[in-house]
Amino acid sequence: MGQHGGVSEGTSTLARLLTGGGVLVLSGAGISTESGIPDYRGPGGTLNRHTPMTYQTFTGDPVARRRYWARSYLGWRAMTRAAPNNGHRAVASLQRRGLVSGIVTQNVDGLHQAGGARSVIELHGNLREVVCLGCGHSSPREELDHRLTEANPRFGALPTAINPDGDVELPDEEIDGFQVVGCRACAGGMLKPDVVFFGETVPAERVRTCFSLVEEARLLLVLGSSLTVMSGRRFVLHAAKLGIPVAIVNQGPTRGDGYAELTVDGPLGTVLPELVRLVDTEIDTETVPTGSPR
Incomplete structure (x- = not known):
């Protein structure tokens, strides 16, 4: 055409x-x-080695959610350094x-x-905001980052690669013991980055x-x-x-x-x-x- x-x-x-x-x-x-x-599908895209998190898995599987937050905790640092x-x-x-x-x-x-x-x-959406799926409260990602650091003082895993959705490649054994935190506004609601996951509208x-x-x-x-x-x-x-x-x-x-x-x-x-x-x-x-x- x-x-x-x-x-x-x-x-x-x-x-x-x-x-x-x-x-x-x-x-x-x-x-x-x-x-x-990196992108997902272009030259060097990540889809051949990385399956993006889906909304259904994030909300329905506590282990997968902990894995996501551990990887995203490290990925956030790489994203904030990107210019x-x-x-x-x-x-x-x-x-x-x-x-x-x-x-x-x-x-x-x-x-x-x-x-x-x-x-x-x-x-x-944007990774700089976090939303509670329980009460809808929105908060800055920096605040969550400080809380995750306090909850995981000995977490020192090193990522191998960053992904477009803000998490990183990380072996499962590096994630053992990582502690996820809940919403402060409603005392424990499920937190999610304010972005549209795969499978979400x-x-x-x-x-x-x-x-x-x-x-x-x-x-x-x-x-x-x-x-x-x-x-x-x-x-x-x-x-x-x-x-x-x-x-x-x-x-x-x-x-x-x-x-x-x-x-x-x-x-x-x-x-x-x-x-x-x-x-x-x-x-x-x-x-x-x-x-x-x-």
């Missing part, structure tokens, strides 16, 4: 598309890989130029905001907001998502149904390629800064009258 050019050619075409503004960005894990957070990369900063730059009208991210790492973006809709109001942003957009730009799961792909399908152009920048094919007017296959930390440079050139060219001194 769309154009599949080389990185340089595709980026130039994309720059021309972006100069019209009204761009809604939909980002996935691929934009954070250069910050040290925004050139891709995140480029998206924020496009937003400051008035070209990006909205950002919807499937990521839970907060790196878009750390990179300078504003008004980001976090489709799957995104809040309906959040989804409606994202659909509205798609409907208002002139272009849907997908960054670093394989679009394998319907959570993100539905917005591409919605845009295509409405005749709104879709462009995709990702390493490797995606399940949205057939709906895209343009696809660019390349690392986002390289493609996006170049895109900003080309957009600025396009804007300058359109602003300066022909024959005028530059």
Whole structure:
């Protein structure tokens, strides 16, 4: 359906598309890989060695829940050390130029905001918040981290790899004895990171907001998502149904390629800064009258 050019050619075409503004960005894990957070399905993705936690397992299996919190306790430290990369900063730059009208991210790492973006809709939540499944009380992840440290003063396991959902690879024998804590507000309710686990649904109001942003957009730009799961792909399908152009920048094919007017296959930390440079050139060219001194 769309154009599949080389990185340089595709980026130039994309720059021309972006100069019209009204761009809604939909980002996935691929934009954070250069910050040290792997994705699930891209080059080096973690699904071949890691099964993400599901909501059903987390709520129904105390052993699995303890395993998750032990691994997430270590993963939180790695996530807080992760810094925004050139891709995140480029998206924020496009937003400051008035070209990006909205950002919807499937990521839970907060790196878009750390990179300078504003008004980001976090489709799957953010690891920095914790919610009680009993009373609904919300609290900062830092607070839980201090409590887990106090409850596990001798826990010194070393992770082997971090996963996109914020936990780490850790042998089961390293988890023995790890103590989980409950909600302080209701004296013991089950705590869960305020993110959408596999098998859990995104809040309906959040989804409606994202659909509205798609409907208002002139272009849907997908960054670093394989679009394998319907959570993100539905917005591409919605845009295509409405005749709104879709462009995709990702390493490797995606399940949205057939709906895209343009696809660019390349690392986002390289493609996006170049895109900003080309957009600025396009804007300058359109602003300066022909024959005028530059």
